[in-house]
Amino acid sequence: MTVLSIKVSDISKSFKTYNRDPGLKGAFKSFFNRKYTNFHALKNINLNIDEGEILGILGENGAGKTTLIKLMVGLLHPTAGNIKVNDYTPWNRNYDFLKMITVVMGQKNQLWWDIPASESFLLNKRIYQIDDNIYNQILNEMVELLDVKDKLHTQVRRLSLGERMKMEIIASLLHRPKIIMLDEPTLGLDVISQSKIREFVKYYNEQYNATFIITSHYMNDIESMCKRVFVMNKGKGLYDGNFLNLIKKINPTKKLIYTFDKNPSNETINDLRNEFDFKLENNMLIAHLDDQILNNLLKKLFEMSNSQSFSIEDLPVEETMRSFFENPKNYL
Amino acid sequence: MFAWFKKYSSILRASIITALEYKANSIVGLFAILTGLFIEYLIWSMVYASENAAYTIDGWTFNRLIAYIFLSMIIGQLKSSWVTAHEMIMQIRQGFMNQYIVKPISFFSYHLMNFIGTNILFYIPYTILIIIAPIIFKDLIFINFIQIPFFILAVIMSIYLSYSIYFFMVCFAFWFGEVRALLAAYNISMFVLAGQIIPLDFFPKYYQNIIDYTPIPYLIKFPVDIAMALEVNLYQWITSMLIGILWCIIMRSLSGIVYNIGIRRYEAYGS
Numbered sequence: 001m002t003v004l005s006i007k008v009s010d011i012s013k014s015f016k017t018y019n020r021d022p023g024l025k026g027a028f029k030s031f032f033n034r035k036y037t038n039f040h041a042l043k044n045i046n047l048n049i050d051e052g053e054i055l056g057i058l059g060e061n062g063a064g065k066t067t068l069i070k071l072m073v074g075l076l077h078p079t080a081g082n083i084k085v086n087d088y089t090p091w092n093r094n095y096d097f098l099k100m101i102t103v104v105m106g107q108k109n110q111l112w113w114d115i116p117a118s119e120s121f122l123l124n125k126r127i128y129q130i131d132d133n134i135y136n137q138i139l140n141e142m143v144e145l146l147d148v149k150d151k152l153h154t155q156v157r158r159l160s161l162g163e164r165m166k167m168e169i170i171a172s173l174l175h176r177p178k179i180i181m182l183d184e185p186t187l188g189l190d191v192i193s194q195s196k197i198r199e200f201v202k203y204y205n206e207q208y209n210a211t212f213i214i215t216s217h218y219m220n221d222i223e224s225m226c227k228r229v230f231v232m233n234k235g236k237g238l239y240d241g242n243f244l245n246l247i248k249k250i251n252p253t254k255k256l257i258y259t260f261d262k263n264p265s266n267e268t269i270n271d272l273r274n275e276f277d278f279k280l281e282n283n284m285l286i287a288h289l290d291d292q293i294l295n296n297l298l299k300k301l302f303e304m305s306n307s308q309s310f311s312i313e314d315l316p317v318e319e320t321m322r323s324f325f326e327n328p329k330n331y332l
Numbered sequence: 333m334f335a336w337f338k339k340y341s342s343i344l345r346a347s348i349i350t351a352l353e354y355k356a357n358s359i360v361g362l363f364a365i366l367t368g369l370f371i372e373y374l375i376w377s378m379v380y381a382s383e384n385a386a387y388t389i390d391g392w393t394f395n396r397l398i399a400y401i402f403l404s405m406i407i408g409q410l411k412s413s414w415v416t417a418h419e420m421i422m423q424i425r426q427g428f429m430n431q432y433i434v435k436p437i438s439f440f441s442y443h444l445m446n447f448i449g450t451n452i453l454f455y456i457p458y459t460i461l462i463i464i465a466p467i468i469f470k471d472l473i474f475i476n477f478i479q480i481p482f483f484i485l486a487v488i489m490s491i492y493l494s495y496s497i498y499f500f501m502v503c504f505a506f507w508f509g510e511v512r513a514l515l516a517a518y519n520i521s522m523f524v525l526a527g528q529i530i531p532l533d534f535f536p537k538y539y540q541n542i543i544d545y546t547p548i549p550y551l552i553k554f555p556v557d558i559a560m561a562l563e564v565n566l567y568q569w570i571t572s573m574l575i576g577i578l579w580c581i582i583m584r585s586l587s588g589i590v591y592n593i594g595i596r597r598y599e600a601y602g603s
Contacts, residue, residue: 015599073434075600091596095436103434110431112346114353119346126342127437129335155353 004051004086004100004178004211006072011081013042013067041067043235044081051178054205054212056226056243060325063232065215066105069181072213073103085179099128102172103181109164110171111156117167118152121174128175135174142170145200162193169197173204180204181213186221198224219317233328250331251320256294258285258301258310268304272297283308288315339437340445347449364409372401372529390533396560399469400531403556406458407487408528411494411551416447417502417515424505427601440587444495476564482573486555489576493550496583503587506594526551547579 017039020030042064049055057065070076072083074090074097083090088097111120125135143149146166151159159167165185173180182201186194202225205212216222222229222243229246231239239246260283269280276297278287287297294312301307324331351357380387380394389397420443423429432439466474474480501518504511523529526548532540543549554572 070430070600075430075433076598077596093433098434098436101434103430105430110435112350114350115346119349123342123346124435126339127435129339 005084006047006049006179006211007084008045008047008049008068008072009082009084011042011045011068011071011083012040012079013064013071013076014038014040014079041235042071042078045232045235045237047230047237047240049211049213051211052205052209053228054201054214054226056222056229057213057215057232058222058229058321059215059232062234064235065232066183068232069103069183069213069215073101073181074098075103099175100177101179101181102175102177103183104165104168104172104185105183109156109168111164111167113157114155116153117156117159117171120156120167120171124171124174130175134176138174138176139170142173145203146170146196162189165189165193165197169200176208177210179211179213183215184217185214186216186218194218194221201225219321223317231328233325238328238332246324247314247317247320250324251315252290253288253315254291254294255313255315256285256287256289256298256310257313258287258298259283259308260285261306261308264305271304272300275300340441343437343442343445344449344452347446348452351450351453369402369405372405373398376401390531392531392533395469396472397531399465399472400556400560401529402465402469403462403473403559404528404531404552406461407490407552407555408523408526409454410451410458410487411491412519413447413491413495413498414515414519416443416450416495417498418512419443420499420502421505421510421512421515424502424598425509425601427599429598430600433595433598440499440584440591443499444492447495448491473559475562478564478566479558479561482569483555483558485573486550486558486576489573489580490551490555493547493576493580493583496580496587497547500583500587500590503590503594506597522548522551527553527556547576547583550576550579 015038016036018030018034018036020026020034045064045068047068057068059065067076071078072085072090074093077091085097085101088094088100090097090101111117112123121139124130130138143152146169148163148166148170151163151167156164156167169182169185185197185201189197198221201212201214204210212225214221214225226243228241229239229243230237231246256278263283264280272278272285276287276289276293278285278289278297280286285301287294289297298310298312301310376394376397379389387394392400420429420439423432429439432442474483497518498515501511501514504514525543526532532543532549532553550572554576558569
């Protein structure tokens with residue numbers, strides 16, 4: 001059996017756009033004299049993805065994440081460069097390639113709005129030529145996992161956003177694709193639905209060794225699903241590697257909260273201040289320090305005092321990534 | 333072939349189910365054609381009323397003209413895929429086409445099936461109207477039984493040809509974004525130029541000569557001519573049918589070429 005691989009080589013994509021002044025005057029002016037410019041959405045992106053990986057694509061709005069996904073599924077033709085999914089070029093839209101992939105995009109639904117999701121599933125069954133037994137087996141498995149069995153025969157327009165997204169995912173996976181691209185799969189969903197979808201992705205990946213490519217603005221999504229991330233900024237690739245390593249690289253500090261059993265003496269505090277940077281609130285010491293320094297502080301605290309309690313925390317991922325995107329050059 | 337049929341018949345099925353969801357729209361749609369027919373009847377009855385019973389315009393008696401209009405309106409309605417064409421333009425412009433091109437289906441055939449499925453409810457009353465037409469328009473429509481299969485084939489050809497022409501125009505949305513004005517211009521001109529509201533015999537001879545070199549006569553005139561022929565002319569019908577099929581192939585190929593070039597410019601807007 002061929003091992004699946006995706007190779008993105010020097011991909012660039014530009015869009016022709018134009019700006020116009022606001023108002024009616026601007027509209028008339030633009031009608032007669034429109035000045036076009038090229039917007040470079042992607043600039044020389046290189047990326048290799050292996051079978052069974054869950055890759056998270058990170059970046060701010062307009063970084064080029066969705067454009068990259070659209071190129072990988074063949075929705076767009078590149079301005080330069082190439083993509084190969086095994087031997088297929090996505091934008092040639094070979095039917096065998098299309099049977100191998102699927103894409104779920106937050107706002108572009110494939111379900112028919114006026115009829116129950118079960119009818120759209122039947123349609124996909126015919127389009128992908130899925131055998132009856134396999135179809136029933138996959139459908140039963142997924143409706144159970146995503147907990148939407150009782151909504152199968154409800155009109156799509158009457159479903160909640162979360163139920164609709166789950167149905168979208170089921171419709172996309174009925175033909176058991178090997179490559180699954182999810183663009184903001186948890187956007188606008190409540191925490192229970194978000195976690196259900198995350199668990200489902202992990203299950204599906206382990207069970208079928210499917211390759212997932214996911215974009216999300218929720219760092220919790222990325223943290224819980226993706227070991228590897230590809231970080232983009234203004235159309236360029238900034239980082240390709242392990243997500244936790246990136247977090248450590250951006251913010252190597254940890255937070256220590258140490259509660260003294262009784263108020264510490266001034267002498268103890270002054271002694272500690274000579275070596276470490278921390279805040280003191282009543283009998284609680286709070287410090288943000290690198291691993292090694294934090295260990296030294298903790299060692300010293302144990303020598304000098306008794307603790308009522310203490311904890312060591314990583315900084316929230318959301319916060320870390322926010323400071324990264326504010327100025328990525330500082331960290332890479 | 334069987335897999336192809338199963339694939340596209342399922343789109344037809346889903347379209348029929350969708351059409352049945354909206355009862356009021358379907359019922360109003362069934363009677364929409366009768367309004368146009370009634371208006372034309374009133375206009376022409378006023379034109380002919382001032383003359384004697386044997387009065388003809390370019391050889392057309394009142395009854396024959398009404399029979400023509402009756403058939404041309406039904407065929408015009410059956411072949412009219414402008415609603416589907418508008419949807420396709422919106423899908424190209426707003427990026428909703430994404431859902432089709434990532435699937436192993438043809439955008440052309442998908443929407444053809446969708447168009448037929450949505451309109452299939454109208455086919456039932458129109459078929460009934462055509463069945464009772466020879467009784468109302470005695471000795472004017474379907475004088476010979478052999479006309480019926482040829483008429484059905486000619487109507488199917490008209491539907492396919494008309495859809496291919498619309499699809500060809502829709503593809504220009506890849507370049508210009510909005511091309512509904514082009515469709516509107518085509519619709520209005522076809523009402524007259526294809527003979528949907530008056531027979532082409534009323535037009536000057538030079539116009540008729542020109543349109544013989546275009547696919548236009550195969551949209552309305554050809555099927556109506558078969559239904560209203562006073563004598564069977566198999567040789568002419570088969571020849572015209574072959575030319576019509578050739579036009580279908582030409583328009584389908586042209587639209588395919590324009591689509592394949594245009595899709596490279598598709599920008600898949602939105603996420």
